[in-house]
Amino acid sequence: MGTENQGYPNFPARPTSSPFAAAPPPGVPPQSGGPATGSETGFRPFQPAASQPTRPFTPSGPPVAPSVGPMRPVQSPLVSQIPGNRPPPPSANSFPSTPYGPPGGGSFQRFPAPPFPAAQNPPRGPPPTQTLAGHLSPPMSIRPQQPMAPVTMGPPPQSMPSGPPGANAFPPPADSHMAARPGFQQSMPPVNPSYPGGVGSQPSFPGYPSKQVLQAPPMPFQSVSQGPPSTVSQYPPGGFAQHPNLAAQQNMHPSYAPPTSNVQGLTEDFNSLSLSSIPGSLEPGLDRNSFPRPLDGDVKPNSFAETYPMNCHSRYLRLTTSAIPNSQSLASRWHLPLGAVVCPLAETPEGEEVPLIDFGSMGIIRCRRCRTYVNPYVNFTDSGRKWRCNICSMLNDVPGEYFSHLDATGRRMDMDQRPELTKGSVEIIAPTEYMVRPPMPPIYFFLIDVSISASKSGMLEVVAQTIKSCLDNLPGYPRTQIGFITYDSTLHFYNMKSSLSQPQMMVVSDLDDIFVPLPDDLLVNLSESRNVVEAFLDSLPLMFQDNVNVESAFGPALRAAFMVMNQLGGKLLIFQNSLPSLGAGRLKLRGDDPRIYGTDKEYTLRVAEDPFYKQMAADCTKFQIGINVYAFSDKYTDIASLGTLAKYTGGQVYYYPGFQSSVHGDKLRHELARDLTRETAWEAVMRIRCGKGIRFSSYHGNFMLRSTDLLALPAVDCDKAYAMQLSLEETLLTTPTVYFQVALLYTASCGERRIRVHTAVAPVVADLGEMYRQADTGSIVSVYTRLAIEKSLSAKLDDARNAIQLKIVKALREYRNLHAVQHRLGSRLIYPESLKFLPLYGLAISKSTPLQGGPADASLDERCAAGFTMMALPVKKLLKLLYPNLFRVDEWLSKPSADQDDLKDVVRRLPLAAESLDSRGLYIYDDGFRLVLWFGRMLSPDIAKNLLGADFAAELSRVTLQEQENGMSKKLMRLINKVRENDPSYHPMCFLVRQGEQPREGFLLLRNLIEDQMGGSSGYVDWIMQLHRQIQQNA
């Protein structure tokens, strides 16, 4: 995030010949500086140094491919030929005879194409030296690619760490815009400046507590003089490392309450399970019901938010403990992960939108030294002329335009007009210094397998229909661009030029030396080429309905897509129906030998074998291309390799094994539509800063790390979260608090470059008990899950599961030792209230799809797909997947009060154990990815009849749930729709199963009842007993 960054001098210089256009206002395409080219209002803002010469189109006869520069002439006449039994493309007769090429004499203006990185594998020359091999249909001339224009944006990096070419992430030097500011105005600064950038008339923030609090004049910190402790503050004496600066801190967040004496509270605040009656084994006397269960879902610790109301909301940032240890030795006794989970674009409820700030001509207010953005925790001093950075303590000048007088309490008079000084989350409009090129338009490029299985399964039809139905809702109108490549054993390109009435298909069959024909017309402005795009989507399923080709030239197709997209970046959606079989990146069947499990080689099945995939992912990230992989095969597809593309480009994997449109069509439709229409942040980078003495040492999720702490995220949205771990750099922290600031620099779909900033503070403590008390199980589980999945990529599943168990044992043992001195703990298992669900979630992680059992428990593809998915999930979604909802609905359905659909009343979660199931009942199991309706054997036939109609007695694997003409059925469908609406990130498919229908019942439900002992895995009771025994060893 470049700006962010001290590494600025390494970034390429901005082109001096191309003045920077300011970010266009929302909805207005950037104006080209060139001649008015009506159809070319896309994203072509740069004037290349050498404009492209016009080539007249030759409608018939052999192509005339002039040699320009390194371009070789096309060797043989291009023959119109339809390969295989493919019907002629619809465009065959519709090719216009008007001169081909851009109107206005071919003044195409593009970014100069960055040359391929030297590390490209296999080595190849620049594209212009390549020849179009294969066949074009219909005959046409190929406009040669031009020799590379001089790269005005500076050379592309040769490796990731130096930053991508064209990445919109390059900062001015730390001091440059500070230096450019007018000097500080001593005389008559604006007392009450109107707020720049459209928020000027914004009233103060009603309901925002801290702004209304009258502040006492600064005084030295005295813990006893602060009045009664707030109810949430039970900090132990000495729990805080005190600091002379604390008084100032108090001014900044008035509701901050200091630690108070509460020794009694401290020593009694653990929970315990008595396990004494059952030495070593499960005995009937054990009260399983007393075990803690997260039946209310994710419980966020709220003391953090109450103590620091100006912190960002926990939906954006959650620390694993809101009490940061003051020393390395204390941190090492914590044993649990010390870190955070960040979901920078989490969806906000209505009315809680993140305020948008425009600093206008004064520039963004940031710390001169550490580049922290101004935030509610900075401190204004020197009559308002200086501000102290809360992260590095640097004293910065307040720019003249930003000056405000301070009131008697040292508070800025204009506070109420400054959301950045009162809100933990703001979004700042970034000026041109934060760009090296104009903000990119939203780009959606589709790479679609059209081999026999893609067509036969109905995938092709659903995908084409869904894309078409979403065209109106793709973000970024009218700048949005779109393009397609399809492939089987050959690659098919589609000319979508707006002047065509039908798309024009070109087939390339030389897979070794990929050449992109018509590079300018494969990615087109959607609003201009809308008719051509729709015509293409309408004809796509028909074109390939009789295709019998079984091959998949996936790797070459991916390379071709990369070549089309690499000038601007964007989102690449891949629809893959079989194992890639031709060309680069072809894969082979593996993992069918179960003997490899349990050996040191086991993990190799779960990582990409061919370096092609990681290399392509790295190249894509560098060029701002984010990849989502949709996989559909019922056979092995090597998701481990395909998913690598999503993993390192910040994308995600959607897996529909054995896809059939009649069964999975709805799910694909909803999930693809969400993917296409959710608000997306483009060409993004994210960094999280923290105070002196601590640093983030590792990051976990789907992204690529560009430098030690900069996450490259070509496309990011509200459904993505990232975990990170903290470590202490100094043996002792001397500050009373530690600050965190997440900054996501990105291009909004509207074309604005923005920085989303989340800021939070947490106290530094000297007491281990306080760390445990302030622990956040959801955040800890999120970090653990990612660590365990990562471990499964370099170790045996067993090792990954054991590692989880060991960490929990160590943490609870340490906790026990804290209390063992004062208490006779006997054979009780003790744990802090904050971590009461941790053991159960630990069990759930080891039973989750990526980590469970052995080869028989989940297919390799299923395991890997789940792993890629879980690496990106936000906390709430992950917890629900680990400990799904199980609830009973038959009684509610039978109640006459049919319209009382309050979800909360119905969805009363039950323990995930077989004993929760009554054979007279109807239950719903909901893990956020699928819904299973379990029909008890003794369920009233009336209910079954109402819900299933004539099929009520059939084997339920053959029945799909459909709304019947009766109130009960409608009520159930309403409930299911509500469940789906509540969490739209995935569309749970509905499965029906009757008690006793094996093996379906086991597969769909019973094996997911994680509290039960199943096969070789532990149940909840055994698990607790195991933990307990291990905790007591060496205790």
Ligand SMILES: [Zn+2]
């Ligand atoms: Zn600073």
